[in-house]
Amino acid sequence: MAEPVQASPAHEEHHHEQSFWRKFIFSTDHKVIGVQYSVTGLAFLFFGFCLMMIMRWQLAYPGEPIPLIGSLLGENRAPGGIMLPDFYNELGAMHGTIMVFLGVVPLAVGGFGNFVMPLQLGAPDMAFPRINMISYWCLFLGGVTMFASFFLPNGAAGNGWTSYSPLADIALNGQTAWLIGMIFLITSSLLGAVNFITTAVQLRAPGLTWMRLPFFCWAQIVTAFLLLLAFPPLEAAGVLQLMDRVAATSFFLPDGLVVGGEVLEVSGGGSPLLWQHLFWFLAHPEVYVLILPAMGIVAEVIANNSRKPLWGYRSMVYSLIFLGFMSFIVWAHHMFITGMGSVMSTFFQTTTMIISIPSVIILSALFISLWGGSIRYNTPMLFALGFLPMFGIGGLTGLPLGLSAADIPLHDTYYVIGHFHYVVAPGTLFALFAGVYYWFPKVTGRKMNEFLGKLHFWPSLVFMNGVFFPMMIQGLNGVSRRLADGGITYDFAGEVAGLNRMMSVSAWCLAVAQIPFIINFFMSIRNGEKAGRNPWNSTTLEWLAPSPAPHGNFDQAIEVTRGPYEYSVPGSDKDYAPQAEPAST
Amino acid sequence: MMDAMFPAAASEHAGEIDNMIDAVHYLMLVLFIVWGAFFLYTLMRFRAARNPKADYVGVKSKASTVGEVLVAIAEGVLLLGFSIPMWAERVDEIPSEADSTVVRVVAQQFAWNVWYPGADGVFGEADPYLTDEATNPIGLDRDGAGADDIWTVNQLHLPVDKAAIIHLTSKDVIHSFNLPNMRIKQDAIPGLSIPVWFVPTKTTVQIREETGNPDYVYEIACAQLCGNSHYSMRGFLTVHTEEEFQAWLDEEASYLGDSGTDDFFN
Ligand code: HEM
Numbered sequence: 001m002a003e004p005v006q007a008s009p010a011h012e013e014h015h016h017e018q019s020f021w022r023k024f025i026f027s028t029d030h031k032v033i034g035v036q037y038s039v040t041g042l043a044f045l046f047f048g049f050c051l052m053m054i055m056r057w058q059l060a061y062p063g064e065p066i067p068l069i070g071s072l073l074g075e076n077r078a079p080g081g082i083m084l085p086d087f088y089n090e091l092g093a094m095h096g097t098i099m100v101f102l103g104v105v106p107l108a109v110g111g112f113g114n115f116v117m118p119l120q121l122g123a124p125d126m127a128f129p130r131i132n133m134i135s136y137w138c139l140f141l142g143g144v145t146m147f148a149s150f151f152l153p154n155g156a157a158g159n160g161w162t163s164y165s166p167l168a169d170i171a172l173n174g175q176t177a178w179l180i181g182m183i184f185l186i187t188s189s190l191l192g193a194v195n196f197i198t199t200a201v202q203l204r205a206p207g208l209t210w211m212r213l214p215f216f217c218w219a220q221i222v223t224a225f226l227l228l229l230a231f232p233p234l235e236a237a238g239v240l241q242l243m244d245r246v247a248a249t250s251f252f253l254p255d256g257l258v259v260g261g262e263v264l265e266v267s268g269g270g271s272p273l274l275w276q277h278l279f280w281f282l283a284h285p286e287v288y289v290l291i292l293p294a295m296g297i298v299a300e301v302i303a304n305n306s307r308k309p310l311w312g313y314r315s316m317v318y319s320l321i322f323l324g325f326m327s328f329i330v331w332a333h334h335m336f337i338t339g340m341g342s343v344m345s346t347f348f349q350t351t352t353m354i355i356s357i358p359s360v361i362i363l364s365a366l367f368i369s370l371w372g373g374s375i376r377y378n379t380p381m382l383f384a385l386g387f388l389p390m391f392g393i394g395g396l397t398g399l400p401l402g403l404s405a406a407d408i409p410l411h412d413t414y415y416v417i418g419h420f421h422y423v424v425a426p427g428t429l430f431a432l433f434a435g436v437y438y439w440f441p442k443v444t445g446r447k448m449n450e451f452l453g454k455l456h457f458w459p460s461l462v463f464m465n466g467v468f469f470p471m472m473i474q475g476l477n478g479v480s481r482r483l484a485d486g487g488i489t490y491d492f493a494g495e496v497a498g499l500n501r502m503m504s505v506s507a508w509c510l511a512v513a514q515i516p517f518i519i520n521f522f523m524s525i526r527n528g529e530k531a532g533r534n535p536w537n538s539t540t541l542e543w544l545a546p547s548p549a550p551h552g553n554f555d556q557a558i559e560v561t562r563g564p565y566e567y568s569v570p571g572s573d574k575d576y577a578p579q580a581e582p583a584s585t
Numbered sequence: 586m587m588d589a590m591f592p593a594a595a596s597e598h599a600g601e602i603d604n605m606i607d608a609v610h611y612l613m614l615v616l617f618i619v620w621g622a623f624f625l626y627t628l629m630r631f632r633a634a635r636n637p638k639a640d641y642v643g644v645k646s647k648a649s650t651v652g653e654v655l656v657a658i659a660e661g662v663l664l665l666g667f668s669i670p671m672w673a674e675r676v677d678e679i680p681s682e683a684d685s686t687v688v689r690v691v692a693q694q695f696a697w698n699v700w701y702p703g704a705d706g707v708f709g710e711a712d713p714y715l716t717d718e719a720t721n722p723i724g725l726d727r728d729g730a731g732a733d734d735i736w737t738v739n740q741l742h743l744p745v746d747k748a749a750i751i752h753l754t755s756k757d758v759i760h761s762f763n764l765p766n767m768r769i770k771q772d773a774i775p776g777l778s779i780p781v782w783f784v785p786t787k788t789t790v791q792i793r794e795e796t797g798n799p800d801y802v803y804e805i806a807c808a809q810l811c812g813n814s815h816y817s818m819r820g821f822l823t824v825h826t827e828e829e830f831q832a833w834l835d836e837e838a839s840y841l842g843d844s845g846t847d848d849f850f851n
């Protein structure tokens with residue numbers, strides 16, 4: 001079990017003064033690294049969203065010059081301001097890649113995980129502070145590589161975030177840079193995952209047994225296992241695809257390819273489907289990497305603001321672990337249409353239906369937790385509550401996609417895009433916003449403004465639905481995804497092409513709705529209402545540390561005496577009972 | 586419920602797939618309404634102003650477990666009763682080639698090459714080195730069984746009410762052969778030949794009457810990103826009566842002597 005806090009080397013370090021570089025740039029303090037990750041993640045989310053806003057112009061007004069920025073994009077991307085299909089494909093692939101690997105994962109895992117988890121464990125830092133620092137800088141290099149690839153002569157990668165071979169093997173665009181960038185990003189996640197697991201096992205405060213762990217920590221632990229076990233196959237696959245591109249191997253190239261009328265002079269004998277298996281073996285667990293930390297945040301915020309314990313904490317934890325296991329054996333539900341036989345499809349459909357059950361249990365438990373509460377509607381709570389029905393829609397629309405027969409007309413249509421965006425945009429992003437508002441006081445010592453927070457939430461809720469709900473309708477009409485003209489080539493898709501305008505306008509309004517957040521964020525750093533240690537009257541350990549927490553985190557010894565969500569305990573006059581008693585009382 | 590949205594159905598199995606998607610959406614709707622009603626009621630009933638003191642225990646009933654079991658049962662029924670048998674019908678119960686129209690489709694950036702075996706009913710050999718984009722996109726060897734083979738670009742013709750078996754492959758990258766009206770979608774993967782089958786039940790003439798649209802066409806769409814012109818990789822399916830189909834084949838065959846190309850649009 002964990003040593004008392006004084007034993008940590010990180011703690012000793014804070015006695016001597018550190019240079020600016022060691023303190024803020026190459027820091028080993030989990031909180032600084034957490035903030036670095038969060039800021040990087042938020043910046044890339046914004047960037048990825050900007051890419052999408054440009055694409056949404058092309059979808060709504062195909063072939064018309066892009067206003068304002070059209071002329072800045074360059075002749076090889078948008079001659080005369082009119083977007084070329086190649087550029088559309090680049091934007092699409094990079095939007096997906098950036099949102100997933102450089103936006104949500106760094107913020108949800110690197111940011112919140114790094115900042116909050118050691119505090120919730122009552123630990124002075126992560127188990128391996130230097131590895132933690134290296135992990136961030138790997139991510140940074142990956143981000144720089146991805147960003148810089150837009151300026152390559154042939155542009156960035158444009159083969160979808162899935163980068164299916166042979167297209168990705170033979171494409172002339174920046175696929176090589178994409179692969180190198182991915183190798184950095186994967187390395188970063190692997191280093192982070194080892195650290196998270198070790199920290200959770202080794203550095204829990206005395207008395208913090210597994211069943212007293214906040215749900216958020218559980219979510220981070222399961223996430224770390226997913227990253228650790230699922231990413232290596234993709235890293236290997238990435239290296240193989242890189243070899244196919246630069247060293248004339250044929251891991252993913254079969255014999256007899258004829259491209260543009262010429263027989264491709266490669267050895268052949270490879271398998272395009274192998275790439276898909278390796279890719280989805282990561283990428284399905286990856287969707288849980290995007291969603292579990294979000295569920296963790298929502299659970300914390302809901303318990304705190306309903307002022308009562310989470311309902312069914314234990315079954316939530318068991319469901320989470322089961323979900324983690326199952327997420328490794330559902331991957332080929334993304335591949336029903338590749339020519340799968342009955343046995344394989346039966347297996348993967350069955351596992352997919354099974355995995356939906358623990359998700360239903362967790363979501364139900366969160367809903368039920370509200371019953372009997374004394375609900376405070378502050379900004380973090382609004383975002384956490386918004387998450388529930390939005391994630392619900394995302395989860396429900398996964399059902400027809402997981403049943404192979406129903407997937408035939410729906411596969412690779414906008415229905416899929418709508419489905420997973422409900423999960424990751426008004427789902428995960430809302431949870432991440434809840435987390436930003438909720439833990440901001442711990443990071444800065446000040447609260448964010450409530451009025452601006454509400455001005456952020458309500459329009460975001462409306463416009464998120466305005467962007468993503470019509471996608472379901474387009475998908476049911478059969479409109480394929482990744483169409484550089486929004487579908488107007490096809491008669492059947494043309495019927496619902498009009499919805500593209502509404503969605504695009506919603507997307508731009510969604511951008512406007514983020515302005516209150518940006519103002520609030522920067523304004524509150526200096527001018528927000530001062531927050532004490534525990535502004536939300538919360539129970540978990542992070543609120544025992546000063547706000548902002550110093551290097552080494554806690555100024556008192558911690559002895560955990562109870563579970564994570566002891567709110568409104570009968571017979572107590574306070575409506576919350578912290579996991580460890582503050583030193584003063 | 587949702588038929589209005591789907592592309593007009595025109596194959597034997599389209600109805601059952603549509604019904605299944607409908608059924609799943611009913612299930613989703615019920616769940617969403619139950620959850621949503623509970624949620625909204627809870628949010629109002631238990632707001633701090635109305636309920637200043639929270640209840641430590643909360644819900645005691647086991648109703649949610651019952652709900653979860655019901656969801657699991659509904660999913661089990663959809664899976665065992667519908668999806669698995671329907672999938673088996675698509676991939677295991679391929680009708681005999683003797684009773685079907687057998688076609689090969691070779692996808693490429695960015696077109697669908699449709700290949701018929703010709704009068705002898707036997708497909709010829711293909712060799713990548715014979716490929717010529719303009720005159721022989723499928724690399725067909727005209728010696729031997731390939732002498733009478735017929736190919737077209739982006740024009741698939743089939744007779745109505747007879748099973749069609751399409752052997753799908755690709756010359757270059759992965760494409761996906763999507764026939765929205767037939768509820769058919771299958772990736773075309775280089776190096777593999779994958780059969781896909783369906784029975785068209787309405788001729789092009791019939792569907793035009795039914796939709797009231799004299800220009801209605803069955804479209805073939807590419808559903809897998811395959812390069813910069815993926816968005817415009819559009820083909821056409823024409824469904825004929827048996828006699829019309831034979832007449833079309835005969836006409837195609839009559840061009841064979843000329844130049845070897847028969848890339849004309851009906
Ligand atoms: C909130 C604003 C967002 C908007 C308006 C948006 C919009 C879109 C649209 C319209 C597409 C389809 C493009 C196409 O098929 O041509 C797309 C694709 C995608 N998006 Fe988003 N998205 C948003 C946020 C996110 C987030 C937060 C994530 C991930 C965590 C994400 C991940 C993806 C992925 C993986 C794809 C697929 C890319 C591909 O086809 O390779 N998006 N997005």
Ligand SMILES: [Cu+2]
Pocket residue numbers: 283284287330331333334
């Ligand atoms: Cu999946």
Ligand SMILES: [Cu+2]
Pocket residue numbers: 693695759760761807808809810811815818
């Ligand atoms: Cu294609």
